[in-house]
Amino acid sequence: MKKQILMTFIGMTALVLGCKKSNTTSDELAVNNAVVPATEALCNARGWASQGGGTSGGSGTTTTPTVVTNYDQFKAAVLSTTVKLIEVRGTITVPSLGRIDFKDQSGKTIYGVAGARLLSNDQTKTGSGIMYMRRCTDVVIRNLIFEGPGAYDVDGQDNLTIDECTRIWIDHCEFRDGVDGNLDFKNKANFISVSWTKFNYLKPPRAGGSGGSNDHRYTNLIGSSDGATADRNTLNITFARCWWAPGCVERMPRVRFGKIHLVNNYFNSPVANYCIGAGLEANILVEANVFENVDEPIRFIANNFTAVTQRNNIFTNTTGNTAGSGTAFTPPYTLSVLSASSVKSTVTGSGGAGATIGGNACSTF
DSSP states (O other): HHHHHHHHHHHHHHHTTTOOOOOOSEEEETTTTTEEOOOOEOOHHHHHHGSSSOOOOOTTTSSSOOEEHHHHHHHHHOOOOOOEEEEEEEEEEEETTOOEEEEOEEEEEEOTTOOOOEEEOOOOOOTTTSEEESEEEEEEEEEOEOOOOOOOOSOOOOOOOEESSSEEEESOOEEEEESOOOOEEEEEEEEEEESSEEEEESOOOOOOOSSOOOOOOBOOOOOSOOOOOOOTTOOOEEEEOOOEEEOBBBBBSSESSEEEEEEOOEEOOOTTOOOOOHHHHHHHHESOOEESSSSOEEESSTOOOOOEEESSSSEOOOOOOOOBBOOOOOOOOOOOOGGGGGGHHHSSSSOSSSSSSSSOOOOOO
């Protein structure tokens, strides 16, 4: 009877969140100290990932996830074109030189149950990083912690790099302590939404790297260089209800070329040199965010950005520039925008930004 009541509650929760839910699977996990069948959420992304045909990943293709608990299982499932739904359990340690090259796939969802973590301890140029995604389409990554060994400027790899991929939704994840960065986007990546995701650095940076920076806690780079002009008219990305937490120094994000919508996010890293960086042809809408105890919420890295529109944001105990310049793009989609006064409590609260939802559950923004 208790099991039936709990399953009814889960089903009602999914409906409240505006998503349909498929049949339950035979796999089991703990929910509120009870063991119930795992559920698979059939959700569609909002923001830029709703464009170009939309993003729902592999959730609609199968009712049974492939459950992985170690590196070999995880790698095999990621590289398999027939596996569409991957459930990660526990901590999976990526061995030295074991970064996974996830490429040329479509219609896939990778999600973690409560506490699931992908961990890399490699700080070398060639061996760092957890996963590199290239030429993938319609992929959802949800409720996973990506943890690196700490920032070290050796021109190494990010925890996750999105390269020439389209229609990607990253939801309720946490990216921490990447060697080169936490989560970067490059090479015509497009139609991407990052929602309810936390970025931070918990480990001290390592100085003396060959790249020249002694404190490379630079979290999100959009566009690899000014010379990558093929990125024009791509790199369209939404960050909604995310949290750039203590430890982040720069690139929250640092933008070239793309149309970037930053909405309802929270920035509170006291070591920040700057938060949002506008570079070559960057077109950025900064809407209803909260900046607290940070330096330079908005930096104009060069005078060749397209526009930065700042509206309805809250700046508390900040220094440096808070002004926009020019008129940014109008998003081609609609989404629910919170009042800035509600952002901090929503993003940092229970079920807020980070790997906080326990599995492959729908979320809204």
